Amino acid sequence: MSRETRLLLATITVSAVVLVALSRFRFPERPAIVAASAPPLELLAARATYDELSGVVATVESRISPSLVVLRLAPNIPDEPRTLSDVLGSGTSDAAVNHVPGLRIGDTTAIAAVDGDARFFALPGDPSGIIPQRLATDSVRRLSLLHVSPDPGSRLRSTTLGELRTPTYVVVVEGTRAGLSYRPLFVGGGDRFLDPRWESPLLAVGAVALASPGSLIFSLEGQFLGSVVVEEGTLAIAEAREVVATADRLSALGSHGPFDAGISVQSLTTQLAAALGVDHGVLIAEVHPAGPVADVLQSLDVITTLNGRPVDSVDEFLLRLARRIPESDVTLTVIRDGGNLTLSLGQSPDAEPPGSVPLGGLDVTAQPGSGTRVVSVASGSAGATAGLRAGDVIRRAGHVSQPTPAQLAAIVQTLAPDAYLALTIDRAGSQRILAFGAIGGPADADAPR
Amino acid sequence: MPPGSWRAFAPARHAALGFSEHAAPSLVFVLTGVVLGPELLDVLSVNLLAQFDPAVSVTLAVLGIFVGSGLSAAASHGRVTFWWVTGATLQGLITFGTVAAAMYLLLHQWGLPLPVDPLTGAAVLGLCSTVSAAVRETGSGTASNAARIADFDDLLLVALGAFAVAWLAGWSSLVVVVGLTLVAGVVIAVAGAALLAFSGTAPERSVFVTGTVFLLGGAAAYTGTSPLVSGCVAGLLWARMQRSVTALVDSDLKKLQHPLVVILLIIAGASIQFTYQLLWLAAPLVLFRLTGKLIGSLVTARLFGLPAGLLATYLAPPGLLGIALALNIQQVLSTGDTLLVSAVTASTVAAELLALVLVIFQPLALSSVEAA
Numbered sequence: 142m143s144r145e146t147r148l149l150l151a152t153i154t155v156s157a158v159v160l161v162a163l164s165r166f167r168f169p170e171r172p173a174i175v176a177a178s179a180p181p182l183e184l185l186a187a188r189a190t191y192d193e194l195s196g197v198v199a200t201v202e203s204r205i206s207p208s209l210v211v212l213r214l215a216p217n218i219p220d221e222p223r224t225l226s227d228v229l230g231s232g233t234s235d236a237a238v239n240h241v242p243g244l245r246i247g248d249t250t251a252i253a254a255v256d257g258d259a260r261f262f263a264l265p266g267d268p269s270g271i272i273p274q275r276l277a278t279d280s281v282r283r284l285s286l287l288h289v290s291p292d293p294g295s296r297l298r299s300t301t302l303g304e305l306r307t308p309t310y311v312v313v314v315e316g317t318r319a320g321l322s323y324r325p326l327f328v329g330g331g332d333r334f335l336d337p338r339w340e341s342p343l344l345a346v347g348a349v350a351l352a353s354p355g356s357l358i359f360s361l362e363g364q365f366l367g368s369v370v371v372e373e374g375t376l377a378i379a380e381a382r383e384v385v386a387t388a389d390r391l392s393a394l395g396s397h398g399p400f401d402a403g404i405s406v407q408s409l410t411t412q413l414a415a416a417l418g419v420d421h422g423v424l425i426a427e428v429h430p431a432g433p434v435a436d437v438l439q440s441l442d443v444i445t446t447l448n449g450r451p452v453d454s455v456d457e458f459l460l461r462l463a464r465r466i467p468e469s470d471v472t473l474t475v476i477r478d479g480g481n482l483t484l485s486l487g488q489s490p491d492a493e494p495p496g497s498v499p500l501g502g503l504d505v506t507a508q509p510g511s512g513t514r515v516v517s518v519a520s521g522s523a524g525a526t527a528g529l530r531a532g533d534v535i536r537r538a539g540h541v542s543q544p545t546p547a548q549l550a551a552i553v554q555t556l557a558p559d560a561y562l563a564l565t566i567d568r569a570g571s572q573r574i575l576a577f578g579a580i581g582g583p584a585d586a587d588a589p590r
Numbered sequence: 591m592p593p594g595s596w597r598a599f600a601p602a603r604h605a606a607l608g609f610s611e612h613a614a615p616s617l618v619f620v621l622t623g624v625v626l627g628p629e630l631l632d633v634l635s636v637n638l639l640a641q642f643d644p645a646v647s648v649t650l651a652v653l654g655i656f657v658g659s660g661l662s663a664a665a666s667h668g669r670v671t672f673w674w675v676t677g678a679t680l681q682g683l684i685t686f687g688t689v690a691a692a693m694y695l696l697l698h699q700w701g702l703p704l705p706v707d708p709l710t711g712a713a714v715l716g717l718c719s720t721v722s723a724a725v726r727e728t729g730s731g732t733a734s735n736a737a738r739i740a741d742f743d744d745l746l747l748v749a750l751g752a753f754a755v756a757w758l759a760g761w762s763s764l765v766v767v768v769g770l771t772l773v774a775g776v777v778i779a780v781a782g783a784a785l786l787a788f789s790g791t792a793p794e795r796s797v798f799v800t801g802t803v804f805l806l807g808g809a810a811a812y813t814g815t816s817p818l819v820s821g822c823v824a825g826l827l828w829a830r831m832q833r834s835v836t837a838l839v840d841s842d843l844k845k846l847q848h849p850l851v852v853i854l855l856i857i858a859g860a861s862i863q864f865t866y867q868l869l870w871l872a873a874p875l876v877l878f879r880l881t882g883k884l885i886g887s888l889v890t891a892r893l894f895g896l897p898a899g900l901l902a903t904y905l906a907p908p909g910l911l912g913i914a915l916a917l918n919i920q921q922v923l924s925t926g927d928t929l930l931v932s933a934v935t936a937s938t939v940a941a942e943l944l945a946l947v948l949v950i951f952q953p954l955a956l957s958s959v960e961a962a
Binding site for chain 1: 699700702884885897
């Protein structure tokens with residue numbers, strides 16, 4: 142064997158030994174190393190990046206501001222007329238006042254994250270003095286369609302919808318007393334989760350990152366990306382197309398409350414699952430005989446899917462069912478007596494609350510000697526918009542004193558779409574006058590000034 | 591050191607430093623890329639590097655053309671026989687097998703995170719390790735024969751690289767895709783030659799050559815195939831055409847080659863991410879590449895009657911095509927994890943330095959030359 146052959150064989154042997162030795166190791170899982178301080182060049186680059194980001198936000202602001210409106214509302218401020226003690230009382234504390242950005246959908250309409258019976262107020266310094274009016278509310282998603290002051294320069298329809306792809310920087314728009322606030326926000330690759338109130342997954346974001354629910358999110362190119370919502374205590378971003386779809390639906394249908402199927406549902410325990418021979422779903426405990434699904438569902442039915450998606454919990458099922466819009470169909474996969482059924486709920490016969498159609502969402506009863514007493518007011522209805530509350534006594538409707546419910550219904554039904562009816566009411570011994578608009582959503586867009 | 595031995599090893603020493611006729615000084619430019627890259631000055635940021643993707647494809651096409659034209663020219667002069675190509679392929683396969691097997695064993699045992707599965711990663715690393723630095727050695731002595739074996743191991747990388755790129759690009763029928771790559775190379779080369787035949791002035795000709803090369807690289811990048819193969823086919827075809835056309839193409843391509851190769855090396859250097867994974871991967875890669883080349887030298891030298899030590903000194907310096915192929919694979923992977931490119935580039939630089947040491951201090955080689 143020559144010298145060079147021996148040397149080559151020795152090299153091969155050494156390599157084999159090294160190979161065997163190295164193969165005994167495992168690559169360690171190392172935590173990411175965070176530099177204690179950035180190098181000077183990196184800091185300079187970062188400064189330039191921040192400057193560039195500020196410029197981008199300023200550009201986006203000028204582009205999207207015509208599409209936005211700020212809303213001032215306060216759920217706790219007592220009704221007018223008010224006295225000085227009311228103004229100085231706790232009801233007018235700064236904490237009670239909320240400012241929310243609204244996204245203009247039409248020339249005089251906007252969508253905003255406004256829920257419940259919060260009352261709107263004119264913005265201080267707003268020359269128009271127009272008070273926004275709630276036209277319709279989606280109480281499941283807690284979004285409202287509002288009548289806002291017309292802005293000839295608004296070009297909301299030109300605002301395109303975008304899809305939020307993370308990680309990225311976005312522009313978050315918040316409402317403040319001084320108007321709208323724009324600031325950049327980094328949205329990391331947070332997890333998305335499904336919420337029964339929304340069709341598409343929501344993007345979870347850190348609680349510190351966003352100031353308030355209802356903020357609007359735009360891309361650095363000015364595309365509308367979504368709205369900040371709170372679902373089960375988690376701040377998240379709902380997709381833009383769902384927000385706009387909700388606005389379109391509210392425009393077309395007006396207010397619609399959550400769909401109540403008239404059923405009681407309970408979780409499927411292990412024992413119940415074994416007894417019924419199923420492995421997942423929710424159990425129908427009771428079906429109200431007068432409910433809209435009385436002829437479709439029955440007690441002991443196990444719902445496994447709703448519109449093709451599995452049903453895993455009672456809350457999720459009820460919320461997804463409540464999200465149903467009046468004209469839509471709902472398809473359920475039901476296990477009944479061990480067999481699979483596919484059932485369709487069809488159109489709900491009582492999607493609108495009883496009595497709401499002729500009297501703008503009011504349930505009223507006669508109060509002899511006084512007029513008509515309001516028993517209940519549907520949320521988001523014309524009655525609620527006018528400021529009526531349960532317990533109010535309507536003493537005068539227009540020129541008719543002490544109207545009966547039938548008289549009131551007749552007056553309301555003859556009311557023109559853009560007309561208003563002055564109602565004199567008695568509330569807890571105090572008399573006040575309210576303006577009652579025509580029934581429905583988009584038709585009563587022009588509020589009294 | 592005996593008189594004359596230094597001169598006898600000059601080509602191998604040049605190759606080790608990257609200063610050969612077909613190779614830029616890789617060490618210098620790779621280090622330049624490292625300094626300018628995201629890891630240090632960040633002049634060549636990640637976003638900026640992404641803009642250089644077309645340059646990588648075009649450079650690969652140019653390198654492929656030189657491989658093809660070199661093969662054709664050597665064959666036409668009777669200096670290349672089937673046996674030399676066989677020897678080059680044999681030692682390349684031995685290197686490929688050695689590196690791939692060793693790296694697969696290590697990657698499998700280590701559980702080291704890679705942008706591809708361990709088998710594919712080991713195969714890519716093995717393939718990029720097969721190539722040796724090109725050395726222009728005229729004459730017909732022992733050293734010349736060893737240099738030719740080192741030269742023609744490019745063919746193995748070009749051929750297997752075509753399949754690797756098509757596989758990683760997600761093509762299902764690899765043979766069909768490689769066949770289409772060959773056809774595309776032929777079509778573009780013929781079109782380019784037809785344009786050149788009608789070109790009247792030197793600037794006009796340069797535009798046509800440049801356009802054809804860009805088309806070769808761009809078409810391959812668009813279809814997720816290997817620009818090296820397209821370029822190699824075009825190089826073979828042009829070399830077989832009229833001598834005037836071949837000479838014109840060669841002179842114009844040489845103007846393109848050096849700037850593009852410099853860009854390629856700087857991009858490779860800037861792509862290096864200094865991580866623990868790189869350390870784990872690059873160090874054994876250098877060792878097992880050297881081992882593979884030494885085994886390949888031993889076997890091939892026995893078959894062809896060459897001194898094994900001498901052949902090893904020619905095979906040890908790594909070539910640029912390994913880095914080029916790694917960048918090509920990085921392109922088709924479309925991932926921000928540049929571990930494979932980093933490992934190939936870092937190991938190439940380390941292997942260059944190791945080869946230089948081997949050339950200077952290899953007593954076996956000296957004795958072999960004296961004997962020759």
